[in-house]
Amino acid sequence: MLPLSGLHVVDLCTYVAGPSACMTLAQLGADVVRVDPIGGATDTRRLPLAPGGRSLYWAGLNRGKRSIEVDLRSEAGRDVVRGLLAVPGDGHGILVTNAVGQAWLRHAALLEVRPDLIQVQIGGRADGRPAVDYTVNCEVGLPWVTGPVDASAPVNHVLPAWDLITGAHAALAVVSAERLRRATGAPQLVEINLADVAVATMAHLGFVADVVVNGSQRLREGNYLYGSYGCDFPTADARRVMVVALTNRHWNNLIRLTGTEDVLAAMEKALGVDFAAEEARYRYRDVISALLRPWFEQRTHADVVAALEGAHILWGDYRTIEEMTRSGDGLLATSGLFTEVDDPALGRYPVPLPVARPSGWAPPVPGPAPAVGADTGNVLSDWLGLSGSEAAGLAETGAVRLPV
Amino acid sequence: MLPLSGLHVVDLCTYVAGPSACMTLAQLGADVVRVDPIGGATDTRRLPLAPGGRSLYWAGLNRGKRSIEVDLRSEAGRDVVRGLLAVPGDGHGILVTNAVGQAWLRHAALLEVRPDLIQVQIGGRADGRPAVDYTVNCEVGLPWVTGPVDASAPVNHVLPAWDLITGAHAALAVVSAERLRRATGAPQLVEINLADVAVATMAHLGFVADVVVNGSQRLREGNYLYGSYGCDFPTADARRVMVVALTNRHWNNLIRLTGTEDVLAAMEKALGVDFAAEEARYRYRDVISALLRPWFEQRTHADVVAALEGAHILWGDYRTIEEMTRSGDGLLATSGLFTEVDDPALGRYPVPLPVARPSGWAPPVPGPAPAVGADTGNVLSDWLGLSGSEAAGLAETGAVRLPV
Numbered sequence: 129m130l131p132l133s134g135l136h137v138v139d140l141c142t143y144v145a146g147p148s149a150c151m152t153l154a155q156l157g158a159d160v161v162r163v164d165p166i167g168g169a170t171d172t173r174r175l176p177l178a179p180g181g182r183s184l185y186w187a188g189l190n191r192g193k194r195s196i197e198v199d200l201r202s203e204a205g206r207d208v209v210r211g212l213l214a215v216p217g218d219g220h221g222i223l224v225t226n227a228v229g230q231a232w233l234r235h236a237a238l239l240e241v242r243p244d245l246i247q248v249q250i251g252g253r254a255d256g257r258p259a260v261d262y263t264v265n266c267e268v269g270l271p272w273v274t275g276p277v278d279a280s281a282p283v284n285h286v287l288p289a290w291d292l293i294t295g296a297h298a299a300l301a302v303v304s305a306e307r308l309r310r311a312t313g314a315p316q317l318v319e320i321n322l323a324d325v326a327v328a329t330m331a332h333l334g335f336v337a338d339v340v341v342n343g344s345q346r347l348r349e350g351n352y353l354y355g356s357y358g359c360d361f362p363t364a365d366a367r368r369v370m371v372v373a374l375t376n377r378h379w380n381n382l383i384r385l386t387g388t389e390d391v392l393a394a395m396e397k398a399l400g401v402d403f404a405a406e407e408a409r410y411r412y413r414d415v416i417s418a419l420l421r422p423w424f425e426q427r428t429h430a431d432v433v434a435a436l437e438g439a440h441i442l443w444g445d446y447r448t449i450e451e452m453t454r455s456g457d458g459l460l461a462t463s464g465l466f467t468e469v470d471d472p473a474l475g476r477y478p479v480p481l482p483v484a485r486p487s488g489w490a491p492p493v494p495g496p497a498p499a500v501g502a503d504t505g506n507v508l509s510d511w512l513g514l515s516g517s518e519a520a521g522l523a524e525t526g527a528v529r530l531p532v
Numbered sequence: 533m534l535p536l537s538g539l540h541v542v543d544l545c546t547y548v549a550g551p552s553a554c555m556t557l558a559q560l561g562a563d564v565v566r567v568d569p570i571g572g573a574t575d576t577r578r579l580p581l582a583p584g585g586r587s588l589y590w591a592g593l594n595r596g597k598r599s600i601e602v603d604l605r606s607e608a609g610r611d612v613v614r615g616l617l618a619v620p621g622d623g624h625g626i627l628v629t630n631a632v633g634q635a636w637l638r639h640a641a642l643l644e645v646r647p648d649l650i651q652v653q654i655g656g657r658a659d660g661r662p663a664v665d666y667t668v669n670c671e672v673g674l675p676w677v678t679g680p681v682d683a684s685a686p687v688n689h690v691l692p693a694w695d696l697i698t699g700a701h702a703a704l705a706v707v708s709a710e711r712l713r714r715a716t717g718a719p720q721l722v723e724i725n726l727a728d729v730a731v732a733t734m735a736h737l738g739f740v741a742d743v744v745v746n747g748s749q750r751l752r753e754g755n756y757l758y759g760s761y762g763c764d765f766p767t768a769d770a771r772r773v774m775v776v777a778l779t780n781r782h783w784n785n786l787i788r789l790t791g792t793e794d795v796l797a798a799m800e801k802a803l804g805v806d807f808a809a810e811e812a813r814y815r816y817r818d819v820i821s822a823l824l825r826p827w828f829e830q831r832t833h834a835d836v837v838a839a840l841e842g843a844h845i846l847w848g849d850y851r852t853i854e855e856m857t858r859s860g861d862g863l864l865a866t867s868g869l870f871t872e873v874d875d876p877a878l879g880r881y882p883v884p885l886p887v888a889r890p891s892g893w894a895p896p897v898p899g900p901a902p903a904v905g906a907d908t909g910n911v912l913s914d915w916l917g918l919s920g921s922e923a924a925g926l927a928e929t930g931a932v933r934l935p936v
Contacts, residue, residue, distance in 0.1 A: 131708035175759030176742040185738035263848030289693035296700030304535035328884035334589035338580040340881035355579030444667030477744035480732035
């Protein structure tokens with residue numbers, strides 16, 4: 129038995145936030161059915177593609193689900209979706225969608241087919257205007273404080289962080305709403321907007337209060353870690369490491385290893401500060417880094433790594449994406465989280481187990497993502513009880529497409 | 533009634549991931565008690581600080597919780613924590629912690645006091661080595677593909693995205709594990725590591741498969757949106773906007789507005805490509821941007837914004853953190869999610885409601901974060917049933933500290 133065994137989720141989502149939410153639910157044991165428009169949604173062929181033209185990106189966000197291919201513009205197709213939501217039973221009647229503003233998907237309209245529907249709706253902005261990760265990120269100010277100190281232009285992030293955080297909160301909203309429905313029997317509508325997630329997170333991290341209370345805002349400071357001591361250093365052989373001293377133990381280990389205790393003590397005395405306070409380490413980060421840098425520049429990467437490990441210093445290695453993926457000591461290999469999946473349409477490559485490593489249940493083994501519409505027949509049978517000929521009849525009307 | 537009403541969570545967490553997980557649980561209705569060491573943990577005074585010296589960062593991640601101040605190095609203090617976990621009742625016996633590797637917090641040891649304990653443990657790496665957001669991010673390769681195309685050094689992210697994603701998954705793990713415990717009565721241990729979250733996310737987004745299947749990896753491409761068309765443009769008055777054309781509707785609106793239809797059509801013909809395919813827009817992003825840029829450079833920001841809005845183009849404005857916070861049309865104001873909180877120790881500033889906007893329940897109204905140890909007395913009374921004199925006796929032993 130899995131934590132979400134018995135939950136049946138209709139996933140009417142595109143791009144990152146919604147699909148990742150529903151994939152997470154599937155990893156926890158929910159039965160997730162993607163509803164795809166005929167031919168697949170706009171993100172079905174998104175880069176990167178495998179040699180055969182199928183999307184590795186789409187596959188990565190839709191594992192562990194089934195896909196049913198429905199003509200979402202026809203009433204007959206919409207009736208199929210309404211039918212999926214109306215399936216009786218405690219664990220049915222759950223919709224996650226980022227299709228906002230469509231009349232047929234309004235919560236009030238769907239309550240007519242499922243009076244205790246759980247609907248989690250992922251939107252752009254609270255006022256209904258559309259937004260995606262890339263148009264939200266620029267609005268929170270982070271691109272102006274990302275990148276080299278002397279950069280003159282904003283620097284976008286590459287990771288769609290707002291999508292991913294929103295997706296995880298959407299999954300949580302489903303499970304939380306279902307807990308409440310079991311207690312009260314009442315329907316649940318939860319709206320989560322990318323822009324809300326972004327601005328609320330900026331508040332949680334103190335960015336907003338800093339402006340309002342102190343009248344100050346975070347400056348661009350390169351690769352430094354704000355508020356404490358963290359800096360990247362090049363090694364003699366042009367590799368690079370990130371070193372972090374959050375606690376006094378980290379700090380003491382770092383200055384002992386680099387032989388900078390005496391000079392830093394003299395500096396503390398002359399400046400009248402105490403680097404045992406992380407605020408002081410942060411304020412004097414430039415001079416600290418200038419003192420530490422020669423130690424790194426005079427050693428090869430291998431020597432630096434061995435010394436950092438031996439001294440129990442908190443550090444990270446700058447790797448390329450390829451090194452992360454292929455190196456024997458890269459994050460992929462050392463996580464132990466990956467198993468090789470052989471996808472007939474995409475090839476053989478490693479796929480991760482869920483990030484939540486449980487001792488009380490066995491997560492589903494990773495497998496290929498479905499082809500769009502691969503499960504139309506079996507979902508019509510499993511969820512709606514349609515016979516093969518009934519499904520074929522429905523396909524003839526054009527409401528659904530059966531796999532060939 | 534709230535979705536997580538009846539859940540009682542012990543939050544033994546520092547920094548971002550764990551505290552944000554437990555704050556999210558509190559926003560959904562859980563009763564969350566932070567266990568703080570005497571004087572507060574290492575992150576209690578993290579920047580930014582309010583004028584009085586209290587941390588705005590810490591306050592942002594610990595709202596809606598109570599705080600009990602315990603000597604975690606003494607057996608008597610640890611007995612208090614074990615007592616909090618052993619409180620009878622279905623919704624008790626839930627621990628979230630990022631204190632890994634401490635013998636007294638091992639799951640097997642804690643099962644002796646609470647046989648059906650739910651324990652969600654947030655770690656650094658799967659092999660037990662420590663890691664923080666900043667030491668994980670460099671290992672996944674993103675800093676080498678973030679920032680200007682001609683940058684020679686890696687560019688760190690400023691948002692601790694891995695912490696935040698991990699935190700949201702930890703909250704989900706609590707609620708999911710509790711669902712399973714109610715069904716089976718069995719204890720649950722779930723481990724979530726920052727490094728796992730990072731590398732698994734890189735796999736979900738297709739980065740890993742691209743390396744293994746295609747032998748290619750993402751290149752540094754500045755502020756472009758990978759795989760489709762998205763680019764930032766300066767305006768005549770030196771402001772900046774991000775424009776995104778994910779769908780053909782977006783694309784057609786954009787080229788119609790900028791009057792580039794004919795030249796792009798001629799280019800499509802000459803190159804033998806079709807910009808209706810986002811892959812083609814992505815491949816020719818530089819030449820497309822060069823054609824679009826004059827339209828933006830010849831107009832003021834106000835004119836550009838009015839035209840983009842009128843043409844229903846998907847776009848975002850580059851704002852500073854201060855503009856996000858203070859502008860009447862910034863994300864904070866337009867979200868409608870914030871209420872002003874008057875915190876006696878920190879000042880008056882806006883604090884967000886939960887990002888999940890429900891129709892079926894009323895989220896708790898945001899309030900100040902607790903001072904460290906502010907609730908020691910009432911938690912000892914509520915959870916453990918101690919009288920005032922019993923609590924005072926415990927404080928005399930040094931196991932806990934009562935607020936003055």
